[in-house]
Amino acid sequence: MQSYSEFLDLSVGFPQEGFDVIDDELYFQDLNLMEMIETYGTPLRFTYLPLVSKKIQQAKILFQTAILKNNYRGDYKYCYCTKSSHFKHIVEEALKNNIHLETSSAFDMPMVDALEKKGHLTKDTTIICNGFKTYQYKQYIIDMLHDGYTNIIPVLDNKEEFNLFDDEVDIETPCNLGIRIAAEEQPDSQFYTSRLGVRMEDIIDFYNNKIVHNPNFRVKLLHFFINSGITDSPYYWNELEKYVTLYCKFKKINPDLDTLDIGGGMPFKDSLVFDFDYEYMVNEIVKRIKEICAIHEVMEPDIITEFGKYTVAEASGILYKVLGRKQQNDRERWLMLDGSFITNLPDVWALNQKYILLPINNWDAEYERVNLGGITCDGQDYYNQEAHMNSVFMPKTRKVQYLGFFHTGAYQEVLSGYGGIHHCLLPSPKHVLIRRNRDESFNFEVFGEEQNSKQVLKILGY
Numbered sequence: 001m002q003s004y005s006e007f008l009d010l011s012v013g014f015p016q017e018g019f020d021v022i023d024d025e026l027y028f029q030d031l032n033l034m035e036m037i038e039t040y041g042t043p044l045r046f047t048y049l050p051l052v053s054k055k056i057q058q059a060k061i062l063f064q065t066a067i068l069k070n071n072y073r074g075d076y077k078y079c080y081c082t083k084s085s086h087f088k089h090i091v092e093e094a095l096k097n098n099i100h101l102e103t104s105s106a107f108d109m110p111m112v113d114a115l116e117k118k119g120h121l122t123k124d125t126t127i128i129c130n131g132f133k134t135y136q137y138k139q140y141i142i143d144m145l146h147d148g149y150t151n152i153i154p155v156l157d158n159k160e161e162f163n164l165f166d167d168e169v170d171i172e173t174p175c176n177l178g179i180r181i182a183a184e185e186q187p188d189s190q191f192y193t194s195r196l197g198v199r200m201e202d203i204i205d206f207y208n209n210k211i212v213h214n215p216n217f218r219v220k221l222l223h224f225f226i227n228s229g230i231t232d233s234p235y236y237w238n239e240l241e242k243y244v245t246l247y248c249k250f251k252k253i254n255p256d257l258d259t260l261d262i263g264g265g266m267p268f269k270d271s272l273v274f275d276f277d278y279e280y281m282v283n284e285i286v287k288r289i290k291e292i293c294a295i296h297e298v299m300e301p302d303i304i305t306e307f308g309k310y311t312v313a314e315a316s317g318i319l320y321k322v323l324g325r326k327q328q329n330d331r332e333r334w335l336m337l338d339g340s341f342i343t344n345l346p347d348v349w350a351l352n353q354k355y356i357l358l359p360i361n362n363w364d365a366e367y368e369r370v371n372l373g374g375i376t377c378d379g380q381d382y383y384n385q386e387a388h389m390n391s392v393f394m395p396k397t398r399k400v401q402y403l404g405f406f407h408t409g410a411y412q413e414v415l416s417g418y419g420g421i422h423h424c425l426l427p428s429p430k431h432v433l434i435r436r437n438r439d440e441s442f443n444f445e446v447f448g449e450e451q452n453s454k455q456v457l458k459i460l461g462y
Helices: 004-012 033-040 050-069 088-095 108-117 135-146 161-166 200-211 234-253 278-295 309-315 346-350 412-416 453-459
Strands: 019-022 025-028 044-048 076-081 100-103 127-129 152-156 175-180 217-225 259-263 302-307 316-327 333-337 356-359 367-373 392-395 402-406 430-436 442-448
Touching: 004 392, 025 033, 025 402, 033 044, 033 316, 033 402, 033 430, 033 442, 050 076, 050 088, 050 278, 050 302, 050 309, 076 088, 088 108, 088 309, 100 108, 108 127, 108 135, 127 135, 135 152, 135 161, 152 161, 152 217, 161 175, 161 217, 175 200, 200 217, 200 234, 217 234, 234 259, 234 278, 278 302, 302 309, 309 316, 346 412, 356 392
Parallel strands: 044 430, 076 100, 076 302, 100 127, 127 152, 152 175, 175 217, 217 259, 259 302, 333 367
Antiparallel strands: 019 025, 044 316, 316 333, 316 402, 356 402, 367 392, 430 442
C-alpha cells in the first residue's frame, strides 16, 4: 500500500510552490506548522503577511510588462478591495506596495481616514467608492472631499445618486465621478442584468442631461464588474469588448474620461490542480483594450483593477485537530474536527467553495478515503470533496492527526463574524499573524485569542 505522500505525488504532483514535507510534517512558506500547533493549539487561524505583498507585486509586474509589450499608452493602478478583508494588518500590508483602495460601504471611509492619519496612505491616494450609496456613505465621501482627499472618486451606482452629491459639491471642491455599468450576467444566472450600476443604454444620455453642463463634476472613470471574475471564456471577452466600446463612444463626447475600471478579480489558487495563465490573461486584456481603442481612434484609458481575493486569499489558513474517528457504515468513515466549516469557513457551506486541504503530520502512513465533519450539530457541517476529485483522502492512522485548509484569507472571517456569535456558540479560533524579520526569521503575533464563554454570554445579554 502506498503512503499518503506517494499517493498525493502521483495524483497531483507534490511538493508544490509554498508547500513542502520535511520529516513527515508539512511546511507552509517554510513555516513549521506542527511547531505552530504545539505553541498555539487548534483550531488555529494564521495569516502570513508577506504573501499579500508578493501577490500585489506579481500583478503589478504582469500589467507593466503587458503595457510595455503592447506599446500601451495608458497607466495601471492596483486597487485593493477592502471588503475581502478589512483587517488593519491586511490593509496596512497591502498599502506598503504603493497601491490604492476600493470601498463598498459607509464604514470603509473612517477606516481610510484612520489609515491616512497614521501615514499608511496620503490624501492623494485614489479611493474608488463603489456600492449603493446610503446617506451616511455619501456624507463621509463629501466630508473627505472637503478635507482634501483629491482622488476620491464616488462611482455612481444609479442615476439618483448624482442628486445626493450635486446638493453638497461646489466649484471650490469639485468632484471626479465614476459611473458603474450594469453588466449582463452569465448565461446560467437567474438574472439577465446586474442589480448594480446604470444601464448601458442610459449612461451617455444621463451624462448629457445631468452632468455635462455642471462645472462641479467631471466624469473620469467608467467601471464594470463581471461576477465570474477574469476568465478565458467567450462570455468574459464578449463583455470586455462591449464595455471598452462604450468607453470609446463616451470618451468622444467627454474628454475628461480617461480611466477604465475593469472590475472582477483574478482567481486565486484554490486547489492543487489549479491552472491559470496569469501572464496570458493580463497581456490579452491589455492587447484587446488597445485594439478596440485603435478601431475607434480613441486614446487608450488608464486601467484600474480591483483585486480582493487574489490579494489576500493565499496568505491564510486554518488548522484543525482530529478529535475522533467514526465508522458509520461499511463505506463512510468520518474524521471529526475541533472546529466548524459553517463558522470558520462559511463559503464551504454556502457556496461549495473548495480550498487546498492537506494533513499536517503522518505523511508516511497509508491513506484512506474519509469525510470531514465539523463539530456543530448541523447536518451541513461537513467537507467530503476536493476540487480535483469527488473524495477526500487522509493518512490512515490511529495516531493524533492534524490537518489544514489553506488559501482561506478572503472573506471568511468577515462572513463568519469575527468575535461575534456563531452557530452552536462555537468560539472564534485563535488567530496568529506572521511576518518576516530582516534576518528572514519569523515574527509571530497573536492577533486574537480564542473567544471565551464570558465574552459570548455578554454579547447574548447574560
